[in-house]
Ligand SMILES: Nc1ncnc2c1ncn2[C@@H]1O[C@H](COP(=O)(O)OP(=O)(O)O)[C@@H](O)[C@H]1O
């Protein structure tokens with residue numbers, strides 16, 4: 001195992017030892033369940049959101065609808081909760097000096113943290129997706145899905161589209177995680193970083209709905225939460241997907257590079 | 272890299288805004304030294320050690336460990352070096368053993384094989400499975416030493432390892448340091464306790480307000496410092512009269528039936544002969560343990576010494 005892989009493993013172990021990790025994971029898993037239960041008890045539904053009309057047709061539609069609702073602040077909050085804490089907590093506990101006086105370069109320690117935060121982000125999205133499909137299928141069965149173009153796709157194909165959608169949805173979330181990690185490194189304050197990253201996410205959403213922002217709307221982080229719509233068209237529309245990939249790459253790499261440089265040089269003193 | 276000095280700093284400076292925490296420190300620690308870094312609270316000991324360990328960047332000057340600068344060579348400069356600043360910190364939700372396993376993985380994985388051995392050295396083996404969150408301060412301090420020993424260091428940097436321990440804990444910690452020194456590990460330890468450094472160290476640097484005011488063998492310094500002494504004699508008044516006639520014996524006073532005075536070692540030796548010649552029997556002639564403050568008075572010629580520093584950059 002390489003040094004970074006060993007550090008990554010311990011970073012995961014640290015996350016698994018913290019309550020906030022389970023809080024985030026639990027929230028991601030419980031939301032689709034609540035969603036299904038409420039829709040079982042109520043008539044009517046979220047008709048004006050993508051796939052909302054078909055939510056009682058197949059369990060496959062459930063995670064897509066939840067993706068929409070959780071993009072505003074649910075997933076950003078759950079992501080920020082961990083990413084904003086991942087450096088600041090070590091500073092607060094004084095353990096940063098402990099691990100930085102071993103044989104690993106600061107860059108390696110940083111890489112381990114980035115990988116751990118990315119893993120967590122991916123897991124919360126896929127956990128929601130999995131629970132959503134299972135809960136929805138228990139309620140309404142695992143049936144073919146109506147695409148955004150109005151055509152039916154088989155359940156198996158629908159599942160593949162869901163996985164692709166979850167993957168592309170992880171990118172803008174990773175952008176928020178990267179921003180949280182930057183704040184965590186710079187402020188060394190967990191609460192400030194969590195709130196700051198959430199504010200960043202909300203700002204990106206807000207700019208997307210204000211009038212006059214049409215010209216740069218396609219390049220806002222918030223917009224990329226809708227990139228999966230491209231997969232749900234028949235035939236698939238790759239433009240939003242491709243754009244999400246490079247736009248999110250910028251939103252991920254810029255804060256990460258800044259955080260990396262700060263982490264390399266920063267004084268580690270005091271608690 | 273053999274032949275390079277374990278520690279060598281040149282003109283080391285660390286500024287925090289207007290405070291100069293470390294102000295032009297030149298240190299040399301030689302192989303085999305048990306080196307005392309002595310100074311009151313706020314003198315700049317921890318800040319110096321942080322720079323040595325590469326945790327903070329010097330404002331100016333350089334720090335080298337076995338010839339390698341942590342600022343330039345990063346973690347590689349810590350090869351063969353281990354230690355901690357302020358209290359050692361661990362992951363409280365992990366056991367002592369798990370913490371060491373993690374730290375071994377942050378070094379080279381084969382150092383995992385040494386975990387039981389180092390736990391044995393610091394006598395923590397039977398508590399190693401418990402969460403560090405439940406450890407006493409003394410146990411964490413010992414785990415800090417264990418974590419350092421895991422690196423098979425040739426140089427140990429220990430920042431006030433006995434501070435905050437109860438008397439028994441302090442004794443155990445000093446005993447441990449002594450044993451490690453016998454194992455040919457070069458040790459640099461900071462302390463604000465003169466007698467601790469006196470007990471453990473062969474050489475010292477004394478730091479005050481960020482500046483080194485003395486560096487060398489502690490014995491020589493103590494010998495040159497006027498120390499307080501107490502004489503118990505059958506006839507204190509006559510003893511006092513003899514004291515008053517001796518050059519180099521000062522501040523003579525009789526209190527509670529004992530004679531007190533201050534003198535350097537040479538004058539005390541002369542005094543004892545004079546007392547004998549005057550046929551004054553004495554039952555005790557004991558030096559009072561000089562405090563760090565008294566040492567400073569000797570070094571700085573009576574300049575007032577404030578504890579919490581407010582040295583301001585000019
Ligand atoms: N991170 C910091 N920020 C600002 N001032 C600091 C910092 N660290 C230390 N100082 C100041 O530097 C001086 C030296 O502190 P320190 O090295 O901790 O002393 P010691 O370890 O000898 O007690 C003190 O005045 C302290 O307040």
Ligand SMILES: [Mg+2]
Nearest residue numbers: 316317357431
């Ligand atoms: Mg200190």
